[in-house]
Amino acid sequence: MASKKVRVVAKIRGFSDPDTENSRTVDWVSVKTQDSGDVTISFKEQSSSRYSVDYCYNQHDDNEMIYSREVKPLVSAAFEGFNSTVIAHGARGSGKTHLIQGSLERPGLAALATSEFLSMAEKNGKSIAVSLYEVDHQDHAVDLLNPEQPQILVLEDHGRIQFKGLSQAPVKSISEFQNLYIAACSANKAAPKKGIERAHRSHIGLIVHVFSQNESMNGLVSKMNFVDMAGYEDARRKSSDASGHVENNKLNKSIYALLNVCQALSTNESRVPFRESKLTRMLQDSLRGTSKVLLVSCLNPSFCQDTVYMVSLASRSCQSIHQTPLDSMKKTASSTRQIATWDSTKKSASSAREIVTLDSTKKNASSARKIVTLDSTKKNASSVRQNVATDSSNKKSSSVRQTVTLDSTKKSASLVRQNVASDSSKKISSSVRQTVTLDSTKKSASSAIQTVTSDSTKKTASSARQTVASDSTKKTASSAIHTVASDSTKKSASSAIQIVASNSTKKSANSAILTVTYRKKKIPQSVSASTTKLPGSISHIKENGVIATNSAIKGRKLFDEASHSAVKAEKDNSISKDGNDAQVNSRLDKEISIADVTRASESLLDNSLSEDGNHDELNSRVEKDNSSLNASSEVEFDPTVEKVISSEDKHPYIINYSKDLSIADEGHNMNKENNNLIENEDFSPPISSQLRELQSLVSSTPLCMQLPENECISHDDDQISAKIAEPTTLDTKRRDVMNTKSPWETFNKHGSEMENSTEITEPRTPDAGRGDVMNTKSPWETFNMNGSRMKNSTEITEPRTPDTGRRDVMNTKSPWETFNLHGSGMKNSLVKDYLRILNTAEKDELKKLKGIGEKRATYILELREESPEPFKSLDDLKDIGLSEKQIKGMMKKEVGELFN
Ligand SMILES: Nc1ncnc2c1ncn2[C@@H]1O[C@H](COP(=O)(O)OP(=O)(O)OP(=O)(O)O)[C@@H](O)[C@H]1O
Numbered sequence: 001m002a003s004k005k006v007r008v009v010a011k012i013r014g015f016s017d018p019d020t021e022n023s024r025t026v027d028w029v030s031v032k033t034q035d036s037g038d039v040t041i042s043f044k045e046q047s048s049s050r051y052s053v054d055y056c057y058n059q060h061d062d063n064e065m066i067y068s069r070e071v072k073p074l075v076s077a078a079f080e081g082f083n084s085t086v087i088a089h090g091a092r093g094s095g096k097t098h099l100i101q102g103s104l105e106r107p108g109l110a111a112l113a114t115s116e117f118l119s120m121a122e123k124n125g126k127s128i129a130v131s132l133y134e135v136d137h138q139d140h141a142v143d144l145l146n147p148e149q150p151q152i153l154v155l156e157d158h159g160r161i162q163f164k165g166l167s168q169a170p171v172k173s174i175s176e177f178q179n180l181y182i183a184a185c186s187a188n189k190a191a192p193k194k195g196i197e198r199a200h201r202s203h204i205g206l207i208v209h210v211f212s213q214n215e216s217m218n219g220l221v222s223k224m225n226f227v228d229m230a231g232y233e234d235a236r237r238k239s240s241d242a243s244g245h246v247e248n249n250k251l252n253k254s255i256y257a258l259l260n261v262c263q264a265l266s267t268n269e270s271r272v273p274f275r276e277s278k279l280t281r282m283l284q285d286s287l288r289g290t291s292k293v294l295l296v297s298c299l300n301p302s303f304c305q306d307t308v309y310m311v312s313l314a315s316r317s318c319q320s321i322h323q324t325p326l327d328s329m330k331k332t333a334s335s336t337r338q339i340a341t342w343d344s345t346k347k348s349a350s351s352a353r354e355i356v357t358l359d360s361t362k363k364n365a366s367s368a369r370k371i372v373t374l375d376s377t378k379k380n381a382s383s384v385r386q387n388v389a390t391d392s393s394n395k396k397s398s399s400v401r402q403t404v405t406l407d408s409t410k411k412s413a414s415l416v417r418q419n420v421a422s423d424s425s426k427k428i429s430s431s432v433r434q435t436v437t438l439d440s441t442k443k444s445a446s447s448a449i450q451t452v453t454s455d456s457t458k459k460t461a462s463s464a465r466q467t468v469a470s471d472s473t474k475k476t477a478s479s480a481i482h483t484v485a486s487d488s489t490k491k492s493a494s495s496a497i498q499i500v501a502s503n504s505t506k507k508s509a510n511s512a513i514l515t516v517t518y519r520k521k522k523i524p525q526s527v528s529a530s531t532t533k534l535p536g537s538i539s540h541i542k543e544n545g546v547i548a549t550n551s552a553i554k555g556r557k558l559f560d561e562a563s564h565s566a567v568k569a570e571k572d573n574s575i576s577k578d579g580n581d582a583q584v585n586s587r588l589d590k591e592i593s594i595a596d597v598t599r600a601s602e603s604l605l606d607n608s609l610s611e612d613g614n615h616d617e618l619n620s621r622v623e624k625d626n627s628s629l630n631a632s633s634e635v636e637f638d639p640t641v642e643k644v645i646s647s648e649d650k651h652p653y654i655i656n657y658s659k660d661l662s663i664a665d666e667g668h669n670m671n672k673e674n675n676n677l678i679e680n681e682d683f684s685p686p687i688s689s690q691l692r693e694l695q696s697l698v699s700s701t702p703l704c705m706q707l708p709e710n711e712c713i714s715h716d717d718d719q720i721s722a723k724i725a726e727p728t729t730l731d732t733k734r735r736d737v738m739n740t741k742s743p744w745e746t747f748n749k750h751g752s753e754m755e756n757s758t759e760i761t762e763p764r765t766p767d768a769g770r771g772d773v774m775n776t777k778s779p780w781e782t783f784n785m786n787g788s789r790m791k792n793s794t795e796i797t798e799p800r801t802p803d804t805g806r807r808d809v810m811n812t813k814s815p816w817e818t819f820n821l822h823g824s825g826m827k828n829s830l831v832k833d834y835l836r837i838l839n840t841a842e843k844d845e846l847k848k849l850k851g852i853g854e855k856r857a858t859y860i861l862e863l864r865e866e867s868p869e870p871f872k873s874l875d876d877l878k879d880i881g882l883s884e885k886q887i888k889g890m891m892k893k894e895v896g897e898l899f900n
Helices: 017-026 063-080 096-100 109-124 176-189 241-265 278-289 305-316 525-530 539-542 550-572 581-593 595-608 613-622 626-632 668-674 688-696 709-712 715-727 727-738 742-754 766-774 779-792 802-808 814-841 843-850 854-866 872-880 884-898
Strands: 006-012 031-033 039-043 046-053 056-057 083-091 126-135 141-143 153-159 160-164 203-211 220-228 290-300 339-345 349-360 363-374 383-390 397-408 415-426 427-441 445-457 461-473 475-486 491-505 509-520 641-645 652-656
Touching: 006 046, 006 063, 006 241, 006 305, 017 814, 039 056, 039 305, 046 063, 063 083, 063 096, 063 109, 063 203, 063 220, 083 109, 083 278, 083 305, 096 109, 096 203, 096 290, 109 126, 109 176, 109 203, 109 220, 126 176, 126 278, 141 278, 153 278, 160 278, 160 290, 203 278, 220 278, 241 278, 241 290, 241 305, 290 305, 290 715, 290 884, 305 445, 539 709, 814 872, 843 854, 854 872, 872 884
Parallel strands: 006 056, 006 290, 083 220, 083 290, 349 383, 363 397, 383 415, 397 427, 415 445, 427 461, 445 475, 461 491, 475 509
Antiparallel strands: 031 039, 039 046, 126 141, 126 203, 153 160, 203 220, 339 349, 641 652
C-alpha cells in the first residue's frame, strides 16, 4: 500500500442545528472527485479556485468513520514503532474540537484511538500514558495535567525530543482517559492558570505514549499526537482591540508554521522549519523521518472566508511528489542504480537528476563522465543535480569529471548542484574535477553549490579542483558557494584549488564565498571505521524511492565525518603547523570569521534549493558541529526531570534522565534527518520558504487570499532572486568581520566611558548605532560604559530622548520622581544593551554574561541563524530556558557588578 507522508483530508462540519444551518449551507462547498481519484474542493464565492485534498468527508460522516479510515492504521503502526500526528485545523467553529476531542457521548478521534491503544496494549504487553498540553498565543506551552508547572521546555536527547515540565499520566481504561482528557480541557477553558493571561484561543495537544513495559522513556515504543489547533481567524477582520490583534497574529503565525512544516515534509524540502513555533518544535519527532501526518482541514458548513484560506494552505501539503510505500519503512539494504526524471508540464517546472555510483574493488581504474545540458525557456524553474560517489579501496586511480551546462532564459530560476565525494585509501591517487557553467539571463536567480571532498589516508596525493563560472546579466542575483574539504594524513600532499568567476552586469547583486578547509591531522577512528561500516540509513533511502550503493553512502558518511572533524579541529584551534600553515591558518581564520556569512548565504540558498543529502553534510560542516558541541559541552540546564502523574494517586513521581539533554536543536535534527533522507532528493520547489517569507512580511492575511492550486509547484523566480540577492546580511556580517574589536571589548569600553561621563547619552540612537558598527566598541563595552555612566551621572536625563530629559530637569519633578525616572531610563537602556549582546556578540563574549554558559551560548548562536534578532525583550530569554526569576536575578547581578 502506498501512503503519503502527509495525508490531507477535509471534513465539512456537521450541523449542530440542522434546521437553521441547512438553509445557509446549500452549495457553499462543492466537492468533486475526478476519475483519477483526485478530490478537489471549491467554494461558491470563489468557484474558480479549486483546492486538492486526498479526500473530503461530508457533513454526515461521523468521527467513527474518519477514525476507522484514517486513524486506525496509524494506531497499529504505533505498535511497530512509528510515530504519527493527527492535526485538526481550520477556521473558528469549524468542528476541530468536536473531531479531536469530541464529548463523552460522541468521542473524538483521540478517544477512539486511545480505546484502540488500550486494547492493543493489553494484547501486546505494552502500556499507555498520555500527556496533555496547551500552546498559547505567546507560544508558551503549558502542561494541562499539571498546570502549576512552569512552561514546558523542549529538549533533545540524541535526536529524540523530550519535554521538561510535561507530565505523563498512565491510563488503563477509556473512561479513565476520557475523564482526564475532557476534565483537563474544560478546566483549562474555565479557569486560566495562575499568572498566565487567559488565551482566547490556543492549540491543545495530546500525546499518547506507547511503552514497552512501564512508563520509562527507555521503553518508549512510539507516540501519537493529536492536535486541536486554535481556530484561524483573520487578525484584522476579527479583532476589535489591539491586544486581540496581536494575539491573533501570533496564533495565526503558529498555524502557518505548522502548515509550512507539513508542506515542507510533503514535498521533501531539505529544510523543514520546525523551529518556527513552539508547537512545531514539540511535534518535531512525530512529524519527521518515518512519522506519518494526517492533516484534517475542518470546513465550516456555511460561508467563512477563513475556511477558504485554511483549505488553500492545507492543499499545498497535498502536492506530495513522493508516494512513500509504508512497507518499506522496515530496514532493507539494497544496491542498485536509479535515474529519476520528473517532468511536469503545468507551469513548466523541470528538473533533471542523475546519480551515478561507482564501486570498484581490486586495482581498477574507473572513470565516470557526465554531461548534462538543460535548456529551459519561458518561466521555467530548472534544477540539475549530480551526485557522484566513488569509493576505491585498493591501489586504484579514480577520476571523475563532470560537466554541467545550464542555460535558462526568461524569468528562470536555475539551480545547479554538484557533489562529489571521493574516498580513497592506501596509495591512491585521486582527482576530482568539476566544471559548472551557469548562464542565466533576464531576471534570473542562479546559484551554484559545489562540494568536493577529498579524503585520503596514507601516502596519498589528492587534489580537488573546482571551477565555477557564473555569468548573469540584467537584474540577476547570483551566488556561488564552494567548499573544498581536504583531509590528508601521514605523508600526504594535498592541494585544493578553487576558481570562482562571477560576473554580473546591470543591477546585479553578487556574492561569492569561498571556503577552504585544510587539515593535517590524524583521521579519527570513526572516520576510518566509516569506510567499512555503513550507517543505518538504508531504510530511509529505500523508503524514499532512491536506492544507492554502499559506496555512495560510505562516501557521504566519510564526507560528513571528515568535514565535521575539520570544523571541530578549527574551532579547537588544534591545527598542527607545517611549512604552509601560516597561509593555511590565515585562510582558516578567514573561514571561521566568514562562517556566519556562509551560513547566511546557505540558508538563503536552502530556501530555494531542492533537497540534497550532501548539501546537508555541507551544512553540517560549515554551519555547525552540532554533535560535537552536544557531546562535548556541558549541560547547563537543570538535570532534566519529567514528572509523571500516576492516574491512581495523582501524585507526580519523577523520572530522572541520566543522559545529557540539550535544547532542541533543529540544525542537528535536520542534519540527522536529512542524512536519513539523503537519497530522497527531489525537485521540491521552495514554496514553504515563500510562505514563511510571506508570513513574516504580512502580519495578517488578507480577507481573501486566492492561491491557485498549482502555485505550490511553481517557482517564483523573483522571490528566489530576492532571497539570493539579499546583500545586506552579507554586508553586515562582513562589517563584523572587518571590525577589529569584539562586541565584548566594545561593551566594556562603553562601560568605562560612561563611568567617567557626567552626561547620560543614549547609546543606541540610530546614529550611535551606526557609529557602533564603524567604531570599535562591542555590545559588552557599550553595556558597561552605559552602566557606569549612569552610575556616576550627576545630570539626570532621560536616556532615550535627551531633549525630553532636559525638560525634566527644568520642570517641577520632585527628587524622588526624578530618581525613579532616571532609574527606569537606566534600566531600559541597560536591558537594551544586554539584548544587543545576546543578539550580536561572539560566543566567548556571550559566555561572560551571567547565566549564559557554553550550552546556552551555542543555542543563542543557533537562534541567531534562524532570526537575525532573536532577543527583542527580556521575555525572549525564556526561549533559552531561563525563568522570569532567573532573568531578573541575572540582570541584578549584571547591574551589581557595575558597583563592584
Ligand atoms: N460533526 C458535527 N456535528 C454536529 N455538530 C458539530 C459537529 N462538529 C462541530 N459541531 C458543533 O459546532 C460547534 C463548533 O464546533 P467546535 O467547537 O468543535 O469547533 P472548533 O473548530 O473547535 O471551534 P474553535 O475554533 O472555536 O475552537 C459546536 O457547537 C459543536 O458542537
